[in-house]
C-alpha cells in the first residue's frame with residue numbers, strides 16, 4: 001500500500017509527471033510548444049514539476065493564473081483562455097504581466113482592447129475557432145457543435161473585419177481545441193488535418209486585418225486512462241504524422257513561422273495520481289453487497305454527470321468476483337461510483353486504491369457539497385520528503 005499519513009489521500013508521483021512530459025514531448029515535432037492546462041490539476045508540487053520540465057501554463061481563471069505564478073512561471077509565459085472573462089479578472093491578468101490571451105468573439109477582442117489600453121499594455125491574442133463540423137473519435141467534442149467556445153469558421157470567413165486587430169490588441173494566431181481524450185493516433189491526425197485545413201481558410205480571410213499569423217495552437221486531446229489501470233495513450237506514429245502534416249500545411253513551421261503549440265492536461269498528470277480510501281461500512285441490501293467508502297463524488301468523479309469525464313466506475317486495485325455497489329458517504333443516491341464493481345469480501349477499515357486519477361480528480365469534484373473535508377494530498381518524488389497538504393474552503397467578507 002502507498003505510504004499515506006491518513007485516509008482518504010490523493011498521492012501524486014512527481015517522477016511520473018516528469019516521465020509523462022518526456023513521453024508527450026517525444027511524440028510531438030520539434031520545434032513546437034506545449035502548454036499544460038491547469039484545469040487538470042493545479043496542485044502546487046505538480047505545477048512546480050511541470051514548470052521545471054519546461055511546459056508552459058494555459059490558465060482560464062484568476063485562481064489558475066495565481067497558481068501558475070506561485071509555481072514560478074513568469075506572467076510572460078502564460079496563455080490566458082476561457083470563453084467568458086470578467087473585466088476584473090482580465091485587469092488582474094494584465095497588471096500581473098500577462099500579454100497573451102485567447103478570445104472567442106469580437107466582444108472578447110473589444111473587451112481586451114479597452115482593458116489593455118486602460119493600463120497602457122499591448123497584448124497578443126489567439127482567436128479560438130469553432131469549426132463547422134465535428135470531428136470523430138473524441139471523448140468530448142468541443143468543436144463543430146453550437147457552443148460558447150470560439151467563433152464559428154463560417155462567421156470568421158464571412159465577416160473577417162470583425163475579428164481584426166484593435167488598439168492594443170494584435171490577433172497573432174489561432175487556437176483550435178477540438179476535443180479531449182481522443183482515442184487513437186489516427187483520430188488525432190484526422191483532427192489535426194482538419195484543423196490545419198481550417199487554419200488555411202481562416203488565415204487567408206483574416207490576413208488583410210491581422211497580417212501573417214505568428215502562432216497556431218492546435219490544442220491536443222491526448223488521452224489517458226481515468227480511474228482504471230493502464231498506461232496513457234500510445235502515441236507511436238504521432239510525431240512522424242504531424243511532421244508530414246505541418247510540412248504540407250505550414251511550410252515555415254520549422255523556423256517558427258508560425259510557431260506551432262499544443263495543449264495537454266490529462267496526458268501529463270493523469271497517470272501520476274492515486275486515491276487511497278478506507279471502507280466505512282459493509283452490508284447487504286436487497287440481496288446485493290454494498291460498500292460505503294470515505295470518498296465519493298465529493299472527491300472523485302464529481303463532473304462525470306456533466307460528460308466532462310467518463311462515467312465514474314473506478315477499477316479498484318483490489319479485485320474479486322462479487323459485483324458490489326460502491327458508494328461514498330454523501331446523503332444522496334447520486335454518490336455511487338459503481339453498481340457492479342467486482343470486489344473481494346471487504347471489512348470496515350480496509351483500504352482500497354483507485355489508480356490514474358491525477359487529472360480531473362479532486363479538482364473536478366464537488367468538494368463543497370455536504371462539507372466533508374478534502375482528502376490530504378501527498379506529492380512524492382523518490383527519496384525526497386513528501387509534500388503533504390490539504391485544500392480547504394474558507395469564507396471571507398468581500
Ligand SMILES: Cc1ncc(COP(=O)(O)O)c(C=O)c1O
Nearest residue numbers: 037040177180181263264265266
Ligand atoms: C482549451 C482547452 N485546452 C486544453 C484542455 C485540456 O484537455 P485534456 O486534459 O483532455 O488534455 C481543455 C479541456 O477541456 C480545453 O478546453
